[in-house]
Amino acid sequence: MSHGPFQSCDNGYMELIGKKNWETDNIAVLLVHHGITTPVRTAMTYADISSATERAVAIVNPSLVIVAPKFQFRHDRVVFTLNESLTGRYVFYVLGNHTSLLSTDMVIGHVDLTGSGNASSVNAEFSFIPYGTGFLFEINRTVASS
Numbered sequence: 001m002s003h004g005p006f007q008s009c010d011n012g013y014m015e016l017i018g019k020k021n022w023e024t025d026n027i028a029v030l031l032v033h034h035g036i037t038t039p040v041r042t043a044m045t046y047a048d049i050s051s052a053t054e055r056a057v058a059i060v061n062p063s064l065v066i067v068a069p070k071f072q073f074r075h076d077r078v079v080f081t082l083n084e085s086l087t088g089r090y091v092f093y094v095l096g097n098h099t100s101l102l103s104t105d106m107v108i109g110h111v112d113l114t115g116s117g118n119a120s121s122v123n124a125e126f127s128f129i130p131y132g133t134g135f136l137f138e139i140n141r142t143v144a145s146s
Helices: 010-019
Strands: 027-032 053-058 063-067 070-074 078-088 090-095 107-112 119-128 135-140
Touching (some): 010 090, 010 107, 027 078, 027 119, 053 078
Antiparallel strands (some): 027 053, 027 090, 070 135, 078 119, 090 107
16 A cells, blocks of 8 residues: 655654654554544644544664665554454554553654545554655754765
């Protein structure tokens, strides 16, 4: 399934880049169904999406890789289910533990899987790989010129 690009949410994205560690801090990956208010780009918390969350899992093998001239934020395939029926439109990233999310946990951003409506699995796997290349988003390095 093709999907849209990662769309950051200012409050969580700034918290991640400024104070958190992509590779070691708790980051939950949520499958969220169609029907929530359109995701906003400024400030969102888990409370904004909790009622539409189908499944929450931990990010899998997060890594930060330099691919000059950028840093790529990567992770492995996230499996929401191997053999159940699930529906969802968005994959959200939240700063928090997937087993005990708090209403105040900040949203880092999301990916829209379909552009409209839900994608579904029927007694089958529902998983997500960012872009198929393994990176979710990237930021430019700042390097002094020589």
